[in-house]
Amino acid sequence: MKRLLTIILFITAACATSVAQTLPFRTYSIERGLSESVVNDMIQDNEGHLWVGTSYGLNRFDGIAFDNFYSEDGLLSNKIFSLYEDREGAVWVGTDRGVNVIKQDSIHTLSSLKPLESSTVLSIYQDNRGEFWFATDGEGIWHLDRNKNLSQYLKIHGMGADRVRDIVEDSEGILWFATRDGLTKLENGNFRTFTTRHGLPDDRLRDLIISNDTLWVASRGGLCYSEDKSFHCFTEQDGLVNNRIQSMSKDEDGNLWLGTEEGASFFEDGRFTNYSVEEGLENDIIYATHYDHEGNIWFGTFGGGITLFLGNQFKNYTVEHGLPNNVVTSITQDHKGQHWVSTYGGGIAEIGDKQFSILNADKGLVDNKVYSLNMDEQDRLFIGTRWGLSIYENGIFQNFDETELPYRKVRTVLDPKHSDGIWLGTYGGGIIQYKDGNFRQYTEDEGLANNTVLAIEENTDGSLWIATHGGISKLENGTFTNYTIADGIPNNGVLDIYSDNSGALWFATFGGLARFEDGNFETITAADGMPNEVCYFIEQDNHGFFWIGTNQGVVRFDYEGYSSSADLQEQYFKLITQDQGLVANEMNTGASFKDRDGHLWFGTVGGVTEFNPDFERNNDTPPNVHIERIEVSGKSIPLDPYLEIGSDNHNITFEFIGISFSAPEQVLYKYRLKNSDEGWQKTKQRSVRYSALMPGDYTFEVKAQNYNGKWSRQTAQIRFTILAPFWLQWWFVGLVIVALVAIVVFIYNYYRVRKMVDIERMRVRIASDLHDDVGSSLTEIALHSDFLQTMDVSDGLEESLQQIGTQSRKIVSSLDDIVWSIDARNDTMGDLTDRMQDYVNNVLSDRKIHYHFKGDMQEKLEVPVKENLYLIFKEAINNISKHSNAQNVDVTLAMDDQNFMLSVKDDGTSSRNNRKSGQGLSNMKMRAKRIEADIIFDDEDGFEVRVENHAS
Template identity: 25%
Template structure:
């Protein structure tokens, strides 16, 4: 298609020549969730379509129907889609369906028209003339319109315009009165398609008989004499200069009521069905020719396969983040920016399976694929301009030496070197290579070339090919990575460890000591730092080049999986890790904090297919599998082409602050409306709140914070968790608040909140206890008076008897006084000694807790009681992590103090009915009768967190303690020893998974 420049709809109408340009891409509609970069003209100086990619949703992804009739976005941030099977609301993660029901009041699920007004109100119209209004989570039915509603519009005077299929055009006043609009020029019963209001309050109407304008009950029909073709007008848009643009069967026209209309662009002469004006851009959807974008710089096209039903575009809409949503009769599409851009076979690659990437000094990039080398310039690829058949084979490694000479390693044909003058030489087994499978190449500072193969290491130097293998000291012969550090050591990554070459000798590292790591896939040394970073099969390992110390960031620090291929540092002090399951990005500062034990978990962003990658599988075992481009972008070889990301551009995604909404509330499992204030019954145990940040570019990366006013003193970090659970709240008034942000972005200024009140039980009410207190006081007073009277009567008799026997008793008392005193002293001494011996026999002398003997007795007693009465009983075994290191590093006296403080912390958090004992060594046991597993897990998490926050600075400045906890519940266990075994097994699982966590026995 030739697209020439014509008069722009943005300007005042002056004719200007446009340069010819066309960019038409095929869209594979059958592949779900596949994204495409679209090389095209720039929309502005800083934004071009090559940064956009296309994705699709169908009924397989949650849509109720594949035909999308209308799209709007309400002020709260939700996207709404009208389909023939109801209205779908989208929050960036999932669709919520509203169809014909008593809740919505719709007479039919078929919805064609949607309109979002400025007061966060949604108006929907569809089959059988159905009309509803949605506001404040409530659906309100409106009087039916008598026929299919094709378009609705609420004007500046809050009047509702209703365009129908066969019942004409209606205007409903704010007071509910409704009038049919007609006129001498027509507009009686025509099939209508669209409505639009201009700034001066005039309403444009697109019908099957053309374009109409309604103002002050006057109707004007625009016909061929006004420059419009005969036939239907499917869509209407008004640009920034108040010109009206209409989509017809014969193309797109622009004009106004004074000067008439003219074709917008000679190439926009096809049947057009949808329009959307976005500042200086016009988007045009057609019935069979795909999507067009028209700007001051020209016209560009995104075509589709004409054999696919999705060629018919029905509606267009841009959301608050600048993404364009395209509704078709074959599904929903979105054209948007993404953190990553993919370069695939559509852009010139010979194959999408890319093993290695190499940025060149001229700004271009070489990509080694399974079918040869591609040269990428301006994000378009072409075959590398060398004639050798070698370059059409599978390429595993690439490098460029200090002289500009290229070195290319293949899977089966050896090593090819190409000089700047174009001359080349091939090295293979006949030249001394161990094998023709070359997986890594390193041009060293001394001019030598190191070559890593699947059977050993070669060194080409001064015309000689040397061989090194396990006999020379290598830990393995499968060489995957080579790297030279600033101290001129040559680092060698193999499938069984890491070694380095220095001064003619090979020395190995104990890589296996780092969580069993063996494979080393990539190396990185940062300028002016003393560390070498290694991507391994157990995480990211850091090696101190000065001291030789090793440390690892792995699963125990929060990494989601084990194996990583390449580590890259960008210009913003972030590290990037590639893997089979996506790409991780995190700050170098956070990585250092984890390795220095200042943080226990590593915050990171995880990028995959949802972020612009055709495949999340980043390839490894070849080098370089990822690289930093001189312009600061990060390039990665994947199974779905070459992907790249400009870290600076990531800030633009974080700049948008996603609005946040509370979507769902469940109270003790019962669904409630998420609008407050909620009055909750006494004894409410569990409140679940589900919320969503309404950001659509990177919804899976949105972070959340929550705060329960009346309970929390500060915001609680929720990470990417879109829900919160509140349990066992005391009666009272609460307000739950939630805010959201993209990683690195600002938090929501407006919180989503829900106020609720939990009623107290009768005995929890203040008046109840006041009544009880008054009643008891009166009863006590009455009893006191009755008793006092009886005592007065008995007092006289008592005095007489006392006087009579006083003399007799005085004699005996004098005799027994001394004897009784001696006996009392002896008995008191025996009692005190007995109590001391009993206490020593049942108490741990160090911590003061119950000892193992007491715990065994209580366990048997409580276990039998729980079984007999079918009451809950849980057991938790608690072990101090790495306690031996405390004794070894700080002394046993410090270790004893740690045991005492941990025991005190456990005792403080437990009830008087619970039994806390020192089980032995650094282990403690906690027995919790009458307590179910959910409450025990909550208690254990609280204990684990509290212990990790204990301050030992008064005895050891760098000392911090964590614990691992195993929990078991008395359910199917028939013996108390079985319960102990289950808890011990859960404790072992907690240790095996990395410690500092709570595990439950299955």
């Protein structure tokens, strides 16, 4: 008897295993970049980064990668015990050797906190006055006031103990300290400590938190809250996973997450929900907890790194939990509420309340490679397999294999409500009707679109709709009507059919979705926002959302919003992947089911996922977006507010991150480069590269969208300038212009000087020719006339000869003036004054009139100026000689830049009218006008002729 009982127990154990499932926990440890797996504290800063303090190093996490900080980076120690972000956004780091402060990615050590460098800082807190408090392991509490004065409070001052674990402040401004010997409060400068005598379960306290104005205390003996000057406590007897609570965090509703030494507990409405390694936690010893901005809870463990819990909306079952095979092909539910899961290779699993029951070929199943399950109203389970059909009823299999079936590969089974019999869809043999023990086959020969059938659905009018690899077939009154791409479906490979709450038919295809209503198809593809075109199944939940299985996860589709809104920028598709809790990303054809509780089941290549849409978490917190790094020609440059980039750097890469821990790999980015003539571009990549940008000013902008369609509130941007090459720089262009102008001026001056030299040479030559040829000829004429006058000639001839001689000499004199003025060797004022003196000596010497010359002898004069000034001067001297009774004459000739002045002044007493010599004064005025000068005649205190020119 005992032996028989043992055999029965062995068989039972072989056929059934305890039911277990894993929840969506995601773990990050050393292999993912965390500096060390022992985590002591965590915070999230206002920019979205998660800071993780470990026993070896500080970590900053953006959902994708960790940045590690060590003592060589400026930390006082690698052993981090506490983290805190102040109101200014600075991160305070408590180590076993004091405190560091991180501002703008720089690690600082405050001189005012130097006394703490021998302390292990377990907690940091900023009170409502902006002052800081530091809890230490053995040195009590340190207080840093607003004047940077540091003071210390120990047990001798009233603290419960010198070992303090945490600090909080309540709404009344009272400070509370968790110590190793009770709970101490500081009110109005007075300390008071509460211990087990006051109702605490244990004096060794670990953590404190204020939730909904209630002080909660975590101890080694359980969880307590303070109310009406007494403590109310919860322990393992009340459902707490373990009494040794290490850390507490609260959610947006004030519910508590507790990290203990044997797992985590969620405390809501007086009840505990517990999580441990069995539910998917990496490690049961939890030192730190943190509830982030997106509503996720993080656990920092002792030896297991950090674990993110995304909620209990997902439950996963795999071979590790009792499934016979991970490739799940179909799910259904019987009238007792038990779930049945078929696998390809492992048979069928019945999931009960406490155990799995396995049905396979050894138990009578026709084949272990199962395609589909269907439960009829009589609780008969129809099982389509690779080798035929099995009907399971009351623990007995009725099998139909290839010897009885027209075609053995039964891909789907339908128990219609309005037509007779059972319909089988086969993989290569069309459809088969099973009625009254007989099978009837319909293939392409009878009008079916294709013999490979993956799904059959009955419409409300009793017609059958058949999904094939050649399109959609409708069987009504024995006649097939086929629909293909030509009729509006996106792809002829149809994988699943679903009739929604409104009666419309949906078709999942290799190219997207098709919705059929009122004789028309509506397609929904990647062009409309579908994350993936390969659609394996479609299901509708109780909230009206559609769930589409793809090879990249499950897509939640809000068709109502999609069909009623014209805003194409809205997010109506949400992709759920392993990051959010699915057991695997690749779904299987037709492997979906909605049970009586409204839970959705998804069959994948890695197991089966049970999803409760009522618990679905919609992450409405937009991601924080940051530009993390800029590379220029492969080299990283500092992230300054304004950058200048040289013209020889042709490749610029911007790396950015939108921080969303719920689904970091699904963050979508929108970016643009202002002043580059490009609009907003979308990408899932976290970097953008630009090459060969033209010189100019640019602004790079980027935004981020999380998987739930929420865009970041701010736009990360950075301004930069691409410098022009040196040949386009203003200074170089200026130099070129100056050089060109200099060359033009040089050429102009060269040819001008050359022309002037040529003119001067010509003047000298003309002057020489006139003097040597014309002058000598006239002189010879005068001499000949004189010679002829010595001869015996008539009186008339003598008079003519005398006139010829006189006129010749007069012409010679005039010619001498002309030659002198033309000759370029006489262009200076010195030459002019010499000429003037020679003339004065000839004219005035006989009249005993004294003269005085004054002037700048080095300035050069133009020929017209020199000639006319000299002739004016001669006229003035002639007038003095003929009409003046002067004794002295002053001659002044001055030159200033382009201005000149000639003054001839005598001390004679005759009036202007007496100075007239024919046309003398008129000639002088005419000559002054020729050189654009003014001439003045002044007869006060003698007589003065003054010629002035003031060049503009």
